[in-house]
Amino acid sequence: MITNAILTLLLIILIGLVIYNAALIYDLTLAFFVKFNGQKIVPYVTTRNNLLADLLAETNNLIQPHDKILELGCGNAKVLKSLVRKYNCAGDGCELLIAPYLSALGRTFFWRKKIRIFHKNFFKTDFKNYSVIYGYLLPYLMPQVEKKIQTECAPGTFIIINTFPLPTLTPFKTIDIRPEGLSSKIYFYRI
Numbered sequence: 716m717i718t719n720a721i722l723t724l725l726l727i728i729l730i731g732l733v734i735y736n737a738a739l740i741y742d743l744t745l746a747f748f749v750k751f752n753g754q755k756i757v758p759y760v761t762t763r764n765n766l767l768a769d770l771l772a773e774t775n776n777l778i779q780p781h782d783k784i785l786e787l788g789c790g791n792a793k794v795l796k797s798l799v800r801k802y803n804c805a806g807d808g809c810e811l812l813i814a815p816y817l818s819a820l821g822r823t824f825f826w827r828k829k830i831r832i833f834h835k836n837f838f839k840t841d842f843k844n845y846s847v848i849y850g851y852l853l854p855y856l857m858p859q860v861e862k863k864i865q866t867e868c869a870p871g872t873f874i875i876i877n878t879f880p881l882p883t884l885t886p887f888k889t890i891d892i893r894p895e896g897l898s899s900k901i902y903f904y905r906i
């Protein structure tokens with residue numbers, strides 16, 4: 716009986732590993748060969764924990780329970796979940812790569828009433844449905860992101876951009892984070 720249970724558990728873990736590795740191979744293929752909107756996909760790098768801690772501290776009073784957050788390219792949804800948990804609001808994350816998408820689904824499983832994760836290109840999401848937007852992307856995407864923000868976001872929308880700023884909008888606040896000599900900035904914009 717116990718042996719059967721252990722064997723079943725091992726089988727489930729094995730199937731999980733096979734699916735996750737297949738997802739990684741698919742993602743690597745996408746990263747090397749496929750373009751979205753004519754651009755190569757942004758690599759998956761998560762927001763560092765010390766930067767996230769500063770971000771959570773600096774957003775005090777700027778995000779409220781009635782807000783709805785969109786994370787552009789949410790990766791494993793670490794940032795989205797932290798913001799939703801701290802401010803008791805709701806949020807959606809869009810992610811193109813399968814492995815981080817699966818990881819985000821797992822991370823937010825018990826938060827399903829407040830957080831939705833989509834395997835989706837965020838350029839196909841209407842930004843007007845959100846009052847807070849967070850993005851950690853790469854410079855070549857930022858002009859397109861800014862254009863979409865300017866076209867779709869309602870006045871008052873709070874935009875948080877990690878490291879690579881929007882090209883023409885002026886942030887109302889810039890936070891400089893320098894862990895171990897590495898410099899990163901977080902930019903706050905209000906539309």
Ligand SMILES: C[S@@+](CC[C@H](N)C(=O)[O-])C[C@H]1O[C@@H](n2cnc3c(N)ncnc32)[C@H](O)[C@@H]1O
Nearest residue numbers: 757759760761762788789790810811836837851
């Ligand atoms: C630098 S990582 C940041 C991950 C996460 N936001 C964080 O801060 O930890 C950028 C992520 O955006 C995703 N991404 C890039 N372009 C995207 C798009 N058009 N739609 C959805 N996801 C995208 C990438 O797959 C990658 O996981």
